Amino acid sequence: MFSIEQLQAFITTVETGSFSAAARRLNKVQSVVSQHVINLEVDCNTLLFDRSGRYPALTEAGEKLLPHAQAVIDQHQRLKNSALSLTDNTPKEITIALDEGISFKLISGIISKLQDEFPNITLEFLSASSPDIIDMLKNEKALTGIVFSELTIPSYLDFECIGSIKFDLYVAKSHPLANQVCKNIDSLRLHRQLLIRSRNTQSSSFQLKLSPNVWYADNYFLLLELALQRNGWCLLPKHIANESVESGQLVKLPLEFEEMGWQANVDVVQHQRHSNLAVFKVLRLLLRNLL
Secondary structure (H helix, E strand, O other): OOOHHHHHHHHHHHHHOOHHHHHHHHOOOHHHHHHHHHHHHHHHOOOOEEOOOOOOEEOHHHHHHHHHHHHHHHHHHHHHHHHHOOOOOOOOEEEEEEEOOOOOHHHHHHHHHHHHHOOOOEEEEEEEOHHHHHHHHHHOOOEEEEEEOOOOOOOOEEEEEEEEEEEEEEEEOOOHHHHOOEOOHHHHHHOOEEEEOOOOOOOOOOOOOOOOOEEEEOOHHHHHHHHHOOOOEEEEEHHHHHHHHHOOOEEEOOEOOOOOOEEEEEEEEEEOOOOOOHHHHHHHHHHOOOO
């Protein structure tokens, strides 16, 4: 019967594209990874990879097995995390990390309620980009992240949507784009775009690169300052742009298609290692439908 190690070797080889890359990710020698896959093929009585090319390619059988193997690995990880949390030992300190684009004022009202419920817990507050917060959770930190929804969330995280925040396209009032109506998105490609990128150079899934000329910042307040200095156009949360718009320094981009902004969903994310603990359940309840 196949093992968890065999399934991990199989999935990681698919994800990385080669046995050698899978071995590096799993911190094993290549021969061990290759043997795990071979043993899995023996147990399944069929080839899972076509090895005739430079890199292994999934066979039809491998394609069929992959989603089932991923489901088993995900459930195995959840089982391990659930077993570790059976004692429900409430941590002495927990961290609440917010994306910089989400106003702390929106959650400040729940802090006293959390303290009333758990008076002996120390709270730490962090501000970072959504990809950076998700990255922090790799280390099983006792952390609750409040982030903008990403297209892919790691399987070891539990998450739920708690609302949305409006984004729009903005530019400095003195920028050339402010004095013309752009007929379509192609007009924006001719001007520098200011874009959010995390400290590990990951871009958010809804912060799309449209212009060939891009400057990056790791938070929305830097992005705002760059825009005010006429360095380019950018996508900003409406509540961050409002003050500069009201003072006349910043304008919403004049577009023939008026509504080029959108509502970005906001998620609360927690590691499965901690999500079943009472304090994390209460925090999720307090955050629910807050926005």
